Amino acid sequence: xxxxxxxxxxxxxxxxxxxxxxxxxxxxxxIPALGERRLLHAGPPIEWERMSGPLRGAVIGAAxxxxxxxxxxxxxxxxxxxxxxxxxxxxxxAVGPMAGVISPSMAVYVVSNAAGEGTAYSTxxxxxxxxxxxxxxxxxxxxxLRWMNDEMAPLLAAALESEEGGIDLRALIAEALHMxxxxxxxxxxxxxxxxxxxxxxxxxxxxxRALEERTLAFLGDNALSVxxxxxxxxxxxxxxxxxxxxxxxxxxxxxxxxDFGIRVSGLGDTWFTAPAATPxxxxxxxxxxxxxxxxxxxxxxxxxxxxxxxxxxAAPAIVSFISGTPRDALDSTLEMYxxxxxxxxxFTIPALDFRGTPVGIDLRKVVELGVTxxxxxxxxxxxAGVGQVGAGLVRPPVELFEAALLAYADRYNL
Amino acid sequence: xxxxxxxxxxxxxxxxxxxxxxxxxxxxxxIPALGERRLLHAGPPIEWERMSGPLRGAVIGAAxxxxxxxxxxxxxxxxxxxxxxxxxxxxxxAVGPMAGVISPSMAVYVVSNAAGEGTAYSTxxxxxxxxxxxxxxxxxxxxxLRWMNDEMAPLLAAALESEEGGIDLRALIAEALHMxxxxxxxxxxxxxxxxxxxxxxxxxxxxxRALEERTLAFLGDNALSVxxxxxxxxxxxxxxxxxxxxxxxxxxxxxxxxDFGIRVSGLGDTWFTAPAATPxxxxxxxxxxxxxxxxxxxxxxxxxxxxxxxxxxAAPAIVSFISGTPRDALDSTLEMYxxxxxxxxxFTIPALDFRGTPVGIDLRKVVELGVTxxxxxxxxxxxAGVGQVGAGLVRPPVELFEAALLAYADRYNL
Numbered sequence: 110x111x112x113x114x115x116x117x118x119x120x121x122x123x124x125x126x127x128x129x130x131x132x133x134x135x136x137x138x139x140i141p142a143l144g145e146r147r148l149l150h151a152g153p154p155i156e157w158e159r160m161s162g163p164l165r166g167a168v169i170g171a172a173x174x175x176x177x178x179x180x181x182x183x184x185x186x187x188x189x190x191x192x193x194x195x196x197x198x199x200x201x202x203a204v205g206p207m208a209g210v211i212s213p214s215m216a217v218y219v220v221s222n223a224a225g226e227g228t229a230y231s232t233x234x235x236x237x238x239x240x241x242x243x244x245x246x247x248x249x250x251x252x253x254l255r256w257m258n259d260e261m262a263p264l265l266a267a268a269l270e271s272e273e274g275g276i277d278l279r280a281l282i283a284e285a286l287h288m289x290x291x292x293x294x295x296x297x298x299x300x301x302x303x304x305x306x307x308x309x310x311x312x313x314x315x316x317x318r319a320l321e322e323r324t325l326a327f328l329g330d331n332a333l334s335v336x337x338x339x340x341x342x343x344x345x346x347x348x349x350x351x352x353x354x355x356x357x358x359x360x361x362x363x364x365x366x367x368d369f370g371i372r373v374s375g376l377g378d379t380w381f382t383a384p385a386a387t388p389x390x391x392x393x394x395x396x397x398x399x400x401x402x403x404x405x406x407x408x409x410x411x412x413x414x415x416x417x418x419x420x421x422x423a424a425p426a427i428v429s430f431i432s433g434t435p436r437d438a439l440d441s442t443l444e445m446y447x448x449x450x451x452x453x454x455x456f457t458i459p460a461l462d463f464r465g466t467p468v469g470i471d472l473r474k475v476v477e478l479g480v481t482x483x484x485x486x487x488x489x490x491x492x493a494g495v496g497q498v499g500a501g502l503v504r505p506p507v508e509l510f511e512a513a514l515l516a517y518a519d520r521y522n523l
Numbered sequence: 524x525x526x527x528x529x530x531x532x533x534x535x536x537x538x539x540x541x542x543x544x545x546x547x548x549x550x551x552x553x554i555p556a557l558g559e560r561r562l563l564h565a566g567p568p569i570e571w572e573r574m575s576g577p578l579r580g581a582v583i584g585a586a587x588x589x590x591x592x593x594x595x596x597x598x599x600x601x602x603x604x605x606x607x608x609x610x611x612x613x614x615x616x617a618v619g620p621m622a623g624v625i626s627p628s629m630a631v632y633v634v635s636n637a638a639g640e641g642t643a644y645s646t647x648x649x650x651x652x653x654x655x656x657x658x659x660x661x662x663x664x665x666x667x668l669r670w671m672n673d674e675m676a677p678l679l680a681a682a683l684e685s686e687e688g689g690i691d692l693r694a695l696i697a698e699a700l701h702m703x704x705x706x707x708x709x710x711x712x713x714x715x716x717x718x719x720x721x722x723x724x725x726x727x728x729x730x731x732r733a734l735e736e737r738t739l740a741f742l743g744d745n746a747l748s749v750x751x752x753x754x755x756x757x758x759x760x761x762x763x764x765x766x767x768x769x770x771x772x773x774x775x776x777x778x779x780x781x782d783f784g785i786r787v788s789g790l791g792d793t794w795f796t797a798p799a800a801t802p803x804x805x806x807x808x809x810x811x812x813x814x815x816x817x818x819x820x821x822x823x824x825x826x827x828x829x830x831x832x833x834x835x836x837a838a839p840a841i842v843s844f845i846s847g848t849p850r851d852a853l854d855s856t857l858e859m860y861x862x863x864x865x866x867x868x869x870f871t872i873p874a875l876d877f878r879g880t881p882v883g884i885d886l887r888k889v890v891e892l893g894v895t896x897x898x899x900x901x902x903x904x905x906x907a908g909v910g911q912v913g914a915g916l917v918r919p920p921v922e923l924f925e926a927a928l929l930a931y932a933d934r935y936n937l
Contacts, residue, residue: 301715305743329719425873426701459839
């Protein structure tokens with residue numbers, strides 16, 4: 110089979126997947142790897158010694174949340190002593206924003222593919238301020254997580270399992286792109302569409318008024334509420350493109366705060382990694398680039414399937430958050446057509462006359478043109494326990510793609 | 524005072540008004556004119572004999588709703604015999620979409636100006652399909668209105684009167700323009716922002732689960748839920764520009780289905796009217812331009828204060844509903860800068876580098892350039908009782924503006 114035909118098959122798998130949000134479950138119930146003292150994290154594999162501040166912070170927070178350690182020092186000692194095992198979310202059908210840590214007791218969204226095989230998981234979004242995904246682990250961070258996992262999650266599960274069936278995330282993303290979202294850093298519209306579908310169901314199944322009110326306010330006031338289910342939907346789509354013999358399509362891009370890693374459809378489960386860059390962007394008051402951690406998180410799964418920075422022409426208002434001008438937003442999308450294989454049949458951009466978003470990053474084109482994928486991202490403080498300091502733009506190092514293309518040539522005897 | 528200075532004062536009143544949705548009340552409680560057998564309607568004044576089909580249909584429906592008549596024939600006879608009095612919404616601090624009929628027992632939103640004087644009213648939006656505002660009056664239309672007025676309205680009133688205070692409609696409109704709305708025909712984002720603010724309050728004050736669930740679904744599933752409070756907000760803004768001696772600013776544009784009427788800031792309460800045109804647009808399956816009623820409704824209050832068709836560059840996705848291309852949407856806004864006096868300080872368009880929307884239609888510029896205001900609109904069937912048949916674009920006749928300018932010259936001895 111020719112490379113182009115292999116890529117066509119991979120793209121077809123990616124764009125025909127139809128992710129539906131089915132329910133919410135405890136991570137340990139649905140992700141078998143999450144047994145004794147094992148955590149999942151964002152990005153390619155990494156050991157404690159090489160972890161950046163925000164990932165270490167999230168690991169500490171998860172160890173405290175699970176009761177494995179009684180304070181931060183004890184948690185660090187455990188991790189340093191090898192008493193906690195670490196594996197990438199991506200290797201267990203999961204994705205997590207920023208640090209992306211998933212521990213056994215956390216609630217996860219369950220997203221499945223209505224058009225065939227495939228299920229993926231992601232945690233519930235914590236909102237803004239001091240949050241675990243940015244490496245914060247103060248008592249109030251853990252209190253909020255406990256409320257989310259123990260109280261909000263069962264309510265969401267009951268609402269999602271009501272008779273209407275799950276929530277169609279492909280339709281939700283498509284509509285949100287017509288409402289000024291790009292689906293990665295800007296999920297304002299998507300989060301409201303999510304709330305709209307959940308609110309009447311929540312009213313039907315809620316058993317306590319205070320929980321109901323807090324849940325509706327929590328989901329509504331967090332413009333990233335839908336980011337995590339959207340990421341799981343993207344993971345479902347990306348995984349349908351993975352493992353096609355001969356395909357040069359990129360099926361994962363992910364960062365652990367130290368390394369940027371990619372996987373390629375026709376190259377099995379190998380990660381190609383290089384040092385993660387530091388994003389360029391806008392900083393919150395009191396912070397600057399000196400505070401920034403290198404790029405972190407699995408949320409690049411959005412760009413991998415043709416939204417996020419690839420759909421930025423749909424979201425001109427985003428520039429007030431991540432820097433640049435509306436023209437830059439347009440250019441971001443236009444440039445990504447150069448390195449992709451197709452235009453998305455479901456995700457379209459009104460301002461480009463409803464053209465489909467650029468989708469399916471072709472390793473060959475990235476290397477040939479020297480144009481790397483654009484990524485929108487949040488920026489974490491480089492120290493554990495602080496949190497988000499800004500938002501901006503970043504690109505993976507071109508070396509990753511060069512190394513992958515060499516491996517491809519080797520594997521396929523080209 | 525020079526005309527320019529007068530217009531500056533009028534524009535300042537319009538753009539500095541700060542409309543807040545305070546509560547919901549029975550129309551008769553807050554609009555003193557709504558006593559015995561009197562109805563308010565959209566557009567300039569009109570008698571029963573000259574009313575178009577959809578306005579007659581809404582009058583019939585209102586007479587049935589109020590119990591003034593037992594069937595449609597009796598209602599028509601009453602109206603024809605002069606037993607029902609008619610006055611424009613606009614003359615009673617109110618606005619209504621399409622037929623715009625307000626009867627005493629209907630619930631109305633109460634919107635007041637946090638930056639000074641001014642209060643305006645609008646009914647609750649009925650959603651799609653067979654609805655009174657499009658002239659339908661079948662039993663299910665009236666049943667839904669009764670539910671809205673008797674059950675949903677008290678719940679909304681309680682939610683709005685909770686301790687957080689009212690809902691800031693100026694902020695809501697500004698945000699919705701960054702989410703692909705133009706605030707007239709497209710209110711998807713605004714309606715979800717409205718739901719987001721109401722949902723937790725509703726959860727707090729609801730006394731029955733079924734009513735709560737139905738209300739959250741009704742508000743969330745209707746992408747025009749927020750149109751009526753937005754129109755009342757626009758009325759508050761427009762009225763702050765009215766009555767400035769010497770000003771040539773247009774402060775009302777409204778249609779009753781037969782005539783298009785305008786009022787001008789410096790020309791008191793006089794209506795200048797001319798026959799309403801029929802909109803150009805897209806028709807629902809089974810309908811064509813032959814079914815269309817001439818332009819109808821007070822919703823042109825949105826264009827009057829710088830949103831709607833004036834902000835269409837913010838809403839490229841709208842063209843799939845009202846016809847045209849995203850480029851036309853951009854051009855619509857750009858053209859309106861030619862006939863307006865200012866750029867809105869609060870309502871901005873990301874795709875135009877966050878330029879303020881064109882606001883404050885200057886009678887002089889309209890006549891000098893021969894460029895009339897653009898209007899986005901729904902299209903009603905020309906017969907009573909049918910409903911909406913499409914959506915599109917329309918402009919008021921230039922004669923209106925010429926007549927008003929002549930009257931201005933006469934009034935100010937120019």
